[in-house]
Amino acid sequence: MSQESARVHENSEPNESGSECESVVCKRSRNAISEVWTYFQRSKDKTRAKCLSCEKVYKTSGNTSNLLDHLKRTHPGYNRMSKPNKITSFFNASETYDSHSAQDEAFSAFVKLLDPRYMMPSRTKLQNVMCHELYDQSKANLKNILMKVDTCAISTDAWTSRANESYLTVTCHFIENCSLRSAVLSTYNLLESTNHSAANIAESLRIVLTEWGVLDKVLHVVTDNASSMIKACELLQKRHLPCFTHTLNLVVQDVLAFEKVKNVITKCKKVVTYFKSSSIAYAKFKNAQGTGKNPKSTRTLSADEIELLEELVELLALFDDATIQVSASNSVTISLIIPIICILFQTLNETHNKLKTNEGLAIFNILIERLQIRLVPYENRTTPKMSTLLDPRFKKEEFRNHIIAEQAALALENELSNMLKTLSPVVTDLPTHTVTSPESSTQQPKIAPLFMFLNDKVAGKRKSTRADAIIMLRQYFENQNLPHDFDPFEYWKTNTDMKVLTQCALRYLCTPATSTEPERVFSKS
Structure with missing residues (x-):
């Protein structure tokens, strides 16, 4: 303790009640203790402090946080350590807003602490x-x-x-x-x-x-x-x-209905239920997986069953990933349907060579059969086909069947041509003869009637929205595909050269793949 601090304690006098607490003087040097002691009396053993206003006693070991907290919560008028400012004046204002009903006292008190002038509306008014x-x-x-x-x-x-x-x-x-x-x-x-x-x-x-x-x-x-x-x-x-996720789920349910799969999944559920219901068994499982020694435990899975479960997980994990991909809310999903179908077939065929159990091979056959029945029809639906073509990440390359891709491109060409017809101005037929002045007739006699057939071709060319659609699509398809993590809307937002194709793309890409x-x-x- 410094000499100056010692003098402060030596000059302190006991209070009138003769208690162990001593008054701490308000005037202190710049190196003196916290100003919180202006409002508290500290005991001689320095383990307790009593509020001078409400006589509330707190334990303290030199830390004044709890004492300062007491002043802020209970005696805001005594807390003069901060200088008054506009914010303090605002929150200490006495006037309140109008109110027509009472509220829950505790919540009202909380709101009043946040802003004393605000009175909450009633439940009736809110509702x-x-x-x-x-x-x-x-x-x-x-x-x-x-x-x-x-x-x-x-x-x-x-x-x-x-x-x-x-x-x-x-x-x-x-x-x-x-x-x-x-x-x-x-x-x-x-x-x-x-x-x-x-x-x-x-x-x-x-x-x-x-x-x-x-x-x-x-x-x-x-x-x-x-x-x-x-x-x-x-x-x-x-x-x-x-809904594409509903259809994917139906495929998975067809697999889970397979008798061998049902039996092993039922057994897995019993094992999980047993461990969750027995803390002793769970502790043994964590330590050494010694549950087989417990007479009440369920039968453990055999090596063949474990191998079947591993193959089942590998086969069905694809469908879980696909479901997550097409269930997004804020990104394009409709154009993912056909590429996902392509990926499912390709990945399942690659997995086929890794399967070792007869049950795994049977599950594979069920999946291929169900995919053909439930998912392949999406490849012939207009909306998924058009959306895939109009997604600059996929275009024709993500179709499983090249013929379907070409058929879809032809349908898109027809739609673009019809859209161009509605947007193109009406071109009137050119006259069948030309009236010229005497001066011009002497310079170019009878040229216009001789080449009148060319005017018809020019007029026909101007009206050929089919050619415009073909050129527009060729230019689009020949451009490099975008990365799969690219937002297709960003592409169409910046694509100012093909406004009609952009309009067509937005018509399809707003559709979700799921409900x-x-x-x-x-x-x-």
Whole structure:
């Protein structure tokens, strides 16, 4: 202890009550102890401190953090260590905002601590006024955005709540400033809650889409594989696309229904259940996996079963990766369908040579058969084909079948030609003869009538949108493919030379490959 500090303690006098605490003088040198002792008395043994205002006693070993915290929480008026400023004056203001109801005392006190002038609205106002105002404002903003959109796609699914009420969630997918956007338009009660027919679903969808002004803008509808959903799209005269993740899951379920697979998975579940229900067994498992010595333990897996499980994991891991890839929300997924089908076939054939068990070979055969039945039809659907061609990462190169790729390119050529016709100005027929002045007739007699057939060819050339479409596609296909991690929207955003092709690309690439967006609404609810 310094000499100056010693003099401070020597000059201290006991308080009137004669307690062990001694007063610490307020006037200190620049090297003296913390100013917190202005508001506390410290005991002679320096292990306790008593608040001079409320006589609250704290243990202390020289650290004043708890004492300072006590002053800030309990006696803000005594804490003069900080100079008053505008912020302090604002939060210490006595006036409050208007309020019409009481709130939970603890939360109200917390809010008052944050801002003493703010009084929270009541639950009724939050529920019946503010939430409705926020919804109306958000709805108006979204309607303004959708009003500027030329085309869009929707994904939808029906579900039943725990209260046994039927709902239809509709999500809209569109392009804004060459960026993919998604928005939930509605979670709407079916018109007839007990009727899940295609007609009821179609009419419920029509009401939602009409309310948002996009009924005529929707080009594609993505749903699960339910027949009622497919029929509803037919009634609405909208192009339907089955959810790709649902189809992938059906392929996997076909494998899991295989008798040998069912038996080994059932055994695995029993083993896991046993370890989770017995802490002793789990401890032994962690130490030495000595569960076989426990008479209550389940039968362990044989070497053949373990080998089968390893092959099953290797085969089905492909489908897990594919499901994750096509379930993204903020990136293009529709153009991934055909490349993923190609990769699944190629990778499965490469894995075939590594399989050792008869069961693994049987699973492989089931997968190939199910892929042919469930996934190959996607290669003949217009939307996946066009999307793959219009994705600068894939184009024709990611098709499994070269003939299908060429057929898709021809269909795209036809669509571009039709789009160019609607955009091209009307070209009037040239006159069949030319009227000239006497002066000009003496210089070029009868030349125009002789070459009149050329005018017809020129006019025909000007009207040939087919040639323009062919040239545009040739230029696009001959350009180098982009890396797989590149955003295709960035390509079309900067592609100013082929505006019609860009427009066509955005029409298809906004469509999602799955209906996971409305299903996420179910999960949240």
